[in-house]
Amino acid sequence: DSRDADVSFSAGAGDSLKLPGLQREAARQCVVCGTGADKYCAGCGITPYCSERCQRRDWQDRHRAVCHNLARTNNENGRAIRDVPDNEPTNLVKVPPAQPLRRPYAQNNKREQEDTNNNSYTSKASVKSSGSSSKDEKSRFQDKGKQAAKPRQFNREQDEAAKPIQQSPKTEAAKPRMLFNKVPERSPRPAREAEDKEDGTQKNVVPTPAVQAKLNLVPKTPAPEPPTKPEAVKPQDTAPPLKETPPVVKPATVSDVTPMRKCVPKNYIVEKLSVGDSVVISVETKASDCRSSRGDFVCLTMSATFEDDYQLLIDAFGEACEEDQVAYKPNPGDICAYFDPSDGGWYRARCLSPTALALIDAAKVVSVTATAKIRKLPKNYETIPEFCAVLCCKDVKVGDGLSCQIVSPISNGYKVSMKYEGNDTELFGELYRWLPTVEHQAPVPALPAVVERPPVKDGTKVFLVLADNLDKVFVCPSDSETQRNYNDVLQNVLLKTFNAKPLKEPPHIGQTVVAKYTDGILYRALVLRTKVKENRYLVEYIEFGNTQVANLENLYPCPPELSAQSVPSLVSFVKLADRTELSADARALIEELKKEEELLLTLPNGRQSAPSGSEATLTVVKSNDNLNKTLVEMCTPEWKRIEERGGDVVEIERLMFKDAKFTRLPASGCTVQVLDISMVGGGIVSGHEINDPLAPEVFNRITKEMNEYCNSALGKEPYLPIAEELCIARLPPYEQWFRAVFLKLSDGPGSESASICYLDYGNLETIPTALVRKMLPQFTRDHPFVGLNLEIRNFPKNPTTDMLARALAHMNIDEEGKGTLKVSNCVYQNEGSYLVDAPELLKAMGIDM
Structure with missing residues (x-):
């Protein structure tokens, strides 16, 4: 065998x-x-x-x-x-399965349940002794004896007592964290599928980590029952859960997302009455004079129950309003406080239109002007009920005062019986809430959220303004008049907004504002999108073409004479080629050309003029070089060039792990973005500095380019590397490709599976050899690997299940296995390995330092 x-x-x-x-x-x-x-x-x-x-x-x-x-x-x-002797009963002591530290990934539950029973664990340390080709090579996959910084050796006492928790790479491709600008997609941590050999036995594969979390005990393997589907192991009551299962979020309905105006006051007196209650009503005015669509009169209604509340409106309410010196401009439907000059009193009022208010406790509608004293309604007066009501009864007149008794309820009101004082004649009517008609203003149509840019003309000499992609290159005519006007706009914005204060109210889509760029200078910008609750506004800079997500604190009012409608943009954009990410060489060339280098713009097919955004050719006037062709060549990936000339990737020199470069940690310490916790039982986690600027590039652009290469005709063929050769590897069920290092064939020569370590995550997996591809220099050049191995000093040798659960809770490990950890005193051991302190983690685990 x-x-x-x-x-x-x-x-x-x-x-x-x-x-x-x-x-x-x-x-x-x-x-x-x-x-x-x-x-x-x-x-x-x-x-x-x-x-x-x-x-x-x-x-x-x-x-x-x-x-x-x-x-x-x-x-x-x-x-x-x-x-135990042979004649003793065979009721062996049962070893309870180890409880999972956290629930499995939602998307892999079925696979993880299968792997729980069928797979076996392969440690990172187990392949280190056989994966190296030189004893002197400082590789993380060699047997390093008992060095302080070695990732973990199984002959340490803690290893068997704290089995590592395996982890799969995480995916964030469908979850952009930013609202507007493109967010780096986090490639999924690979999760493996079990494979069966022809003879029915299981291959040596690694279980999905979220299920097989081995801590102090190695679980007894349940006997497989093919006819039934394996069920997930239920945690015991003694296993402390890391976090509660998040509540199920109800799908949003129309009412959930439709803007609604809060009705203030929240109470009205008719609602507070009951059958048999007695009230006193004073008929104040005709309903037709108070914008009421129902009833005959509007009355002031008083009950002994709410006499104290009414007294507050007479006394303390006016004092509170006088203390507030901030003017308030209500919108139709809003409640406010209004000073009535006719009697010198303050009243609660509902805004019916820009020129009319309904005094909800005085039963009248007043006209207001721009000089009216209006204040925001103090919060402690929102809960006092409205004291006005609509009376349906034609047998009374304005000025009457009646005692009233509630007879029976009706829809939204009550039937009442009324009597005049000293008169036994009984009248009947109905009481309802007074809801005067509100004239809601029609919404102002939003201005188009696009910067109007001038057309381009054939044979025009231009300056390069901005080029982030070849399908949208911004240019400005280089003639002296246009350049003078262009500079005047920039200067006027600075001069007229020198002492400006940030906006207090959120801008609307299509509004011209002045925005502070990252260089601290103010420029004109157009608001493209808004997210008011999150204080995020996507703006496009009118004079440059780039976009940015800004906060309200960095947005200033734009003078009307400088709005995009008053002073149109002088900058246009043209398409040089299909959308292509610019390479580093292409960006460097563009920066050189932006330094007052004139370009000649020509349109195809002899066109004299074309709208902004049309295809065009730019030629460097000084050298007569075709800029379109030069940039396209610079942005063409190396593998595409090989494909075009009919070459093969095997002709490319091998890239070895000994030459790989990893990101670094500051010696003083930092907060680490944890990516892999499969070795947490041994005091090791994998991750990178949370603010590492290289990480988004790796998880976004590099992953995207590798996917394109591996799905092309040139890169679709499997490749078998030698030991410790860098490669590109997939891991089912995910479709993404990841940067990795090839360790060994699982079962020797001819094996159909191999051990792979994913260098941007730090986890080790066993995958089919058919899912391995040749690594190209463009995927590693200037892009170090980010999966650092961090060994934590003074981590206990034999951590308990409870200690590990606390550790994961402290790191805020989510369902995808991501979290954060604050480390200090980071000592570099070798490429990709650090020895760090994590005192807060150890304290959370209950370890006294």
Whole structure:
């Protein structure tokens, strides 16, 4: 058996390097092939096998590393299970499965449940001894003895007591964190599928980490039952959950997303009445004079229950309004405080139109002018009910005062009986809330959220203003008059907004504003999109063409004489080629051309003029070079050039791990973006500095370019690297490709699976060799790997399940395995490895330093 020659797990075997014998036990199933098993391992007394052949397979794949630990786990009565005599009952001590530290990824639940039963764990440290070609090479995959910074060796005491938690790369491709500008897509952490060999046994594959979180105990492998679907292991009550399951969010309905105006006051007196209550009403005015669509009169209604509230409106309300000296401009439907000059009193009022207010406690409508004293309604008067009501009764007149009793409820009101004082004649009517008609203003149509730019003319000499993509290159005519006007606009904006204060109210889409750019200078800009609640506004700079997400604090009012409508833009844009990301060389050339280098703009097909955005050719006047062609060549990936000339990627020199470069951490410390926690049991996490500017480039642009290459005719063929050669690898079920290093073939020459380490995440997986591709220099040049291995000083050798749960909670590990960790005293060990302090983490775990 080829598996017998594999000694990759010898480092983890501890004191159990010999293959134990087999003992008999009835009614079990073999953990390797699933057939009936009447034997179990004599070393641990737990794992069932049908034959010595299956035991030898499992010994090399997995069991050799955990047998002695399982034996210690079952030694509850002072002796190991291996000492139980054959005549004793076979009710062996059951080892409960280890509880997961967090729930599995939502998108991989089914796969993870399958992997929980079928897969075995492959450690990072287990491949280090066999993955190197030179003893002197400082590789993270070599056996480094007992150096302080080695990632983790299985012969350390803590290894078997704290089994690593495997983790898959995360994906954020469909979840942009920014609203407007493009957010770097985080490639998914690869998650592996189990594969079956032809003889029905399982390949040596790595389980999905979110399910097989091995801590202090190695779980007893459940016997597989093919007819039934495996079910996820339920956490025990003693396992402290990291975080509560997030509540199910109800899908948004029309009412959820439709803007609604809050009705203030929240109460009205008719609503507070009950059948049998007595009130006094004073008929104040006709309903037709108060913009009421129902009823005959508007009355002031008083109940003894709310007499104190009404007294507040008479006394303290006016004092509160006088203290507020800030003028308020209500919109139709808003409630405000209004000073009535006719009697010198303050009233609560509802705005009916820009020129009319309804006094909701005085039963009248007043006209207002720009000089009227209006204040914002104090919050403590919002809950006092309105004291006006509509009366439906034609037998009364304005000025009457009546005692009224509630008879019965009707829709939105009550039937009432009324009597004049000293008169027994009973009148009947209906009371409703007074809701005068509000004249809501029609919404002002938004101006088009686009900067109007002038057309381009054939044969015009221009200056290059901005070029972030070849399909949108901004230019401005180079003649002296245009340049003078262009500079005048920039100067006028600075002069007229020198002492300006930021906007207080959010701008609307299509509004011209003055925005502060990252250089601290103010420029004209047009608002393209708004997200008021998040204080985010997407603006386009009129004189340059670039866009930026700004906060309200960095937006200033634009003088009307400088608006985009008053002073149109002088800058146009043209298309040089299809949308292409600019290479570093192309960006450098553009920066040189922007330094007063004249370009000649020509239009195709003999056109004399074309709208802004049309295709055009730019030629450098001084050298007569075709800028379109030069930039396209600079932006064409190397692999496309090889493809065009009929070459093959095998002709490219191999890229080796010893030459790989990783990002660095500041020696004083920083906050780390945690990407992989598969080795957290050994005190090691993988990640990068959270503000590393290289990370977005790696997870966004480089990943996108690798996907394009690997899906092309040139890159679609599998490639078999040598040990420690850099490569590009996929991991099902994800479609993305990732930067990695090839470690070894799983089962020797001819094997269909290989061990791969994903260098931008730090996790190690076993994948089919058909999913490996040749690494090209353009994917590593100037783009270091970001998956740093961070070994935490003073991390406990044998952390408990509770300690690890606290550690993950402290790092705020989410469902995708991402989190943050504050580290200090970062000591560089070798390329990609650091020794760090994390005192806050250790404190959260309950470790006294």
